[in-house]
Amino acid sequence: MNVKDNQRTRLSKKMFHNALLELMEEKGGIEKISVRELCARAELNRSTFYAHYTEPREVLLEAEEEILSETSEHIRKIGAEQTGGGRDYLASFFRYIRENGKTFRVLLVTTADPDFKSRFMQISLLQLFKHLQLDMDPDKQQFIYSYLLNGSFGVITQWIRSDYATPVSEIVDLLLTLNSSAINKLAL
Numbered sequence: 001m002n003v004k005d006n007q008r009t010r011l012s013k014k015m016f017h018n019a020l021l022e023l024m025e026e027k028g029g030i031e032k033i034s035v036r037e038l039c040a041r042a043e044l045n046r047s048t049f050y051a052h053y054t055e056p057r058e059v060l061l062e063a064e065e066e067i068l069s070e071t072s073e074h075i076r077k078i079g080a081e082q083t084g085g086g087r088d089y090l091a092s093f094f095r096y097i098r099e100n101g102k103t104f105r106v107l108l109v110t111t112a113d114p115d116f117k118s119r120f121m122q123i124s125l126l127q128l129f130k131h132l133q134l135d136m137d138p139d140k141q142q143f144i145y146s147y148l149l150n151g152s153f154g155v156i157t158q159w160i161r162s163d164y165a166t167p168v169s170e171i172v173d174l175l176l177t178l179n180s181s182a183i184n185k186l187a188l
Helices: 003-027 035-042 046-052 056-081 086-099 101-110 114-131 141-161 168-186
Strands: none
Touching: 003 035, 003 046, 003 056, 003 101, 035 046, 035 056, 056 086, 056 101, 056 114, 086 101, 086 141, 086 168, 101 114, 101 141, 114 141, 141 168
């Protein structure tokens, strides 16, 4: 396959991803989305769709994997670049979420796929907490991480639902305050 075909394939897939996310936002999920509707929204024909996929759910899984991979890469990159500590690290992460707001709104709030939520928490939030190098009792670590992951995810989804109304710096302060309090109480 030549470079032009690779570029065309990437562009076609990106168009299908974007069209699917738009339709999911409108319809509240993937169950009601047909191949015909997806192709019309992407402005691509059905033969292009079937050259890459067999059903819309495959487009969703590919889009999810792409955003998880990009999120993981972003976290790795900010971990290497940030020297200002946890506050700067979290602020960069929250800005990333806001910059990709439509995608995160659809995947984490509108459709709320439990599998994607779990993978997002494992790939992003768990990496985030491990990077912050929290000092805690090893016997309680799994419970504390579970609490922090679920609570932090709740804050993130509420922030997305509010259409990012609270500034990043305030969300970071809130999260650090809530999590510090929990760690101090639980790690004893």
